[in-house]
Amino acid sequence: MREMANGALVALDRVSKSYEQKVAVKDLTLSIAPGSMYGLLGPNGAGKTSSIRMMIGITLPDSGSVTMFERPFSRESLKRVGYLPEERGLYKKMKVIDQLIFMAQLHGLDSATARTRAHAWCGRLEITDAISKKTEELSKGMQQKIQFISTLLHEPQLIIMDEPFSGLDPVNAVLLQDVLLELKRAGRAILFSTHRMDQVEKLCDSICLIHRGEAVLSGTMREVKSRYERNHVVIDFEGDASFLEHASIAEAKNYGGHAEIRLHEGADAQHLLVEATRKARIFKFDWIEPSLEEIFIRTVGGKADA
Amino acid sequence: MREALLIARREYLARVLSKAFLLTTLLLPLFMGMIMGGSILAATLMGGDKHLVVASDDTTLANAVKMELVRKDPKRAVDVLVPANEANREDLIRRVGAKDLDGYLWLVARRDEPIPEATYTSRSAADFFTAGGLQAAINKAALRVEIAKKGLGVQEAESLLKSSDVKTMQVREGKVFPTDPAKGIFGAYVMVMLLYFSVVFYGMNVARSVVEEKTSRIFEVLLATAKPESLMAGKLLGVGAAGLTQLGLWLVSGSLLAVFAMTARAGMSGEMKSFSFSSFGVAPLQLLFFLLFFVLGFLFYSAIGAGFGASVSSEQEVQQFSFVIVSPLVIGLVMMRYILSNPSAPLSVGLSLFPPCTPIVMYLRLASQQPPMWQLLLSVGLMLLAIWGAIWVASRIYRVGILMYGKRPTLPEMLRWMRYS
Secondary structure (H helix, E strand, C coil): CHHHCCCCCEEEEEEEEEECCEEEEEEEEEEECCCCEEEEECCCCCCHHHHHHHHCCCCCCCEEEEEECCEECCHHHHHHEEEECCCCCCCCCCEHHHHHHHHHHHCCCCHHHHHHHHHHHHHHCCCHHHHHCEHHHCCHHHHHHHHHHHHHCCCCCEEEEECCCCCCCHHHHHHHHHHHHHHHHCCCEEEEEECCHHHHHHHCCEEEEEECCEEEEEEEHHHHHHCCCCCEEEEEEEECCHHHHCCCEEEEEECCCEEEEEECCCCCHHHHHHHHHHHEEEEEEEEECCCHHHHHHHHHHHHHHC | CHHHHHHHHHHHHHHHCCHHHHHHHHHHHHHHHHHHHHHHHHHHHCCCCCEEEEEECCHHHHHHHHHHHHHHCCCCEEEEECCCCHHHHHHHHHHHHCCCCCEEEEEECCCCCCCCEEEEEECCCCCHHHHHHHHHHHHHHHHHHHHHHCCCCHHHHHHHHCCCCCCEEEEECCEEEEECHHHHHHHHHHHHHHHHHHHHHHHHHHHHHHHHHHHCCHHHHHHCCCCHHHHHHHHHHHHHHHHHHHHHHHHHHHHHHHHHHHHHHHCCCHHHCCCCHHHHCCCHHHHHHHHHHHHHHHHHHHHHHHHHHHHCCCHHHHHHHHHHHHHHHHHHHHCHHHHHHCCCCHHHHHHHCCCCCHHHHHHHHHHHCCCCHHHHHHHHHHHHHHHHHHHHHHHHHHHHHCCCCCCCCCHHHHHHHHHCC
16 A cells, blocks of 8 residues: 555554443554645544544554554654644643743753744734733634644644644634645645545545544545546536436436536546537536545445445 | 653742732731731730629628739729629619620628639620639639638738649650740641641642643643653642742741741730740741651642542532542541640551651641651651552553543542553
8 A cells, every 4th residue: 555655654553442342443554654644534433533642642552553753652752743632722821922832842842942933933823912811811713723833833743633623713724724734845744633524625635534443445535536436517508408318427407507417337428528519508517526525425324324 | 851840840830920829828927917916916805894793792702802803804894782682683684784784793602611602694695704714713702701711811811822833844855845835736736737738738739730631631732742650740749849839938937927926025015925926836847847747748648639630520529529538637637636645645656657647647746745766767658658659549540530531430440540551
C-alpha cells in the first residue's frame, strides 16, 4: 500500500483497544506522510478519538504498535507533535499570553521565543486584543483560536487535531483551514478528524473512514473516489428532451431545462453527450464524481444494514 | 522533571497571585486579632455596669456580700435591702421587670450552716458568668462573717481567705523550667487549629483543582506532553509551596501582631495579663515541627485528594466526601485536651504513630512534652512510608481517572485501574 511508504511521521499498525466490554478500535492501520493532510472520518462514537489518543500515547493500545518519526513511540517524540483535543481545555483564570507560554514551555520552548511567536500568531488569527485577557473573558470561538495557536507554537512536524473546525463560524473556519494548508505546503503532516465530509473533500490528500472502530475505507482521495464510479450527470439544456431516453440512462429527472441523470453501471457519459448535442442546445454538462458524503453513506449504510 | 517544575510553577503562581490568597492571608491574622481583641474587650465589659440588690434578713452577711461583689467589679452598683420580706420581693421582681434593676440576690440564712441559701433573679435566663461570680462572692462573704464571729481580727481573716497560687514547672532534658499551662494550651490550640486548617485547606485544594482540570479537559492537552506522574508531582509541589508561603506570611504577621500586642498591653491595666497575644507560648523549635508536620500532613492528604479528585467528576462530590477523608485529623482535634494532659498515655502514643492522625496528634504531644526521640522518628518514618503509599495508589488512580467522565467508579473498578499502566 502506498500509505505504508517509508518516511511516515506517524503510523499505526493493526492497533486495537477495548474499554471494559466495548471495542473502541479494531485492527486499525494507517500512516501519514510529511507534507500531507490526512482526514480521519467517521460518525460520532466511531473510534476517532480513541485512535488519536493511542497515536499520542495518552492511552496504550491493547495490541498492535504505534510508530512515530520512524521509531517506536516514545514520549520524547511528543515535543515535535501538536495536539488539539476534541474537548478544548484552557485554564479559565489564566491570561492568554501566560497560557500560551506555559504550553509552549511544556513542549520545550523557552519563554522569550514562546512570547514572540504567541504575539505573531495572535496577530495572524486576528485576536491581538485577547492576548492580555483572561480566558474566561473570551468568546468560545476566540478560545478555540487560542487553543489552535497553542497547538502550533512549538512548530510541530506532526499536527493532530480532533474536530478542529467544530463550532467555528465559516469565516474563522476558512482562516484556520488556510493556516493548515500553508503548514502542509511547508512540509508538516496534518491529521484531523471530522464528521464533516465537505471539509475533508476540500483539504485532505488521504482519508480513513472509521466505522465502529474499524477502517472501512482508506487511501488517497483519488483512490477512494475512483473506487466509486462516476454515474451521475447533470445537464442544463434548451430544446428537444428526447435524449433522456438514451440507452445509457438508468433514471432521469427532467425539471424542464435541467435534468439529473443516473447512468447504468459501466455506461459512458460521452455517448450521452453526443446524443444530447445532436438533439438540444447544451449549456452545461457535468459528469459528477460521487461526493464523499455519498460514499460515506453508501459504505456505512451498507455496513449498518449488514 | 522539567515538566513537573513548570507545572509546579504554574500551580504556585496561580494560587499565590489570586485574590483569594491575598484575602485569606490578610484576613486570617486580622480575624485572629479581632477574636483576641474582642475577648479582651468582652472581659473588660462583662458584668460591668450592672445594678444589683442584695436582700437578706442578716445585715452583716448582706453587707459582706456587697463588699465582695464591689471589690470584684468596682463598676457594679450594689444596694442592700434589710430586713427583706415577701412584699419587698414582689417590689424587687417588679423593678427587675421594669429594667430598673438588672437582678436581685435573695439570701436566707440557714440555721446550722454558715453558707446561706441564695436565689438570683434576673431577666436573662442564663446569666452564667454573674451566677458564677455571685457564688464565689457569697462563699467568701459567709466565711468572712463566720471567722469574725469566732473572734479573729480582720488581718487574720484576710490571710485565712487568701487562695493558694500553684506554680507550674516542667522538666525538659533533665532541667526544670517554669511554665504557664494557660499559655501552653493557648499556644498549642492556636497552632493546632492553624495546622488543621492548612492541611485540610491545601489538601482538599488539590482535590478540587484536579476535578477542575478534569471538567475543563485541560488534562487532555497536558497529557499530550507530560506524564501523569509529572502532572501530579507538579501539582503537589506547587500547591504545597503556596501553602508554605501562606503559613510563612502568617507566622511573620503573627509575630508582628504579638510584638504590637505586647507594646499595647504595656499601656493597659495589669488585669488582662493572662490574655494577650504575647503569651503565645510557642518555642522556635515548635515552629519547625509545625512546618514539618504541615508538609507531611499536606503531602499525605493532598496525594489522597489527588487520587480522589481524579475519580469523581464534580466539585460537589469533592465537598461531600472531603469531610470523610480528613476525619482522622478531626480525631486529633476532638482529643486535644486529653492528649495535651496525657501526652505519654498509650492512646496518645498510638494515635501519634498512626500516620493519618500523626500530624495533629504528634504536634500536640510535642507542644505538651518532649516525646522520646524514637517515637518522634518512628512517627515521621511511618508518615513518610504512608505518603509514599498514598502517592503510589493515587498516581495509579489519577492516571486512569483523569480521562474518565460520567459516573463515579466503584471500588472494584478503581482496583482494576491500579493494574492499568
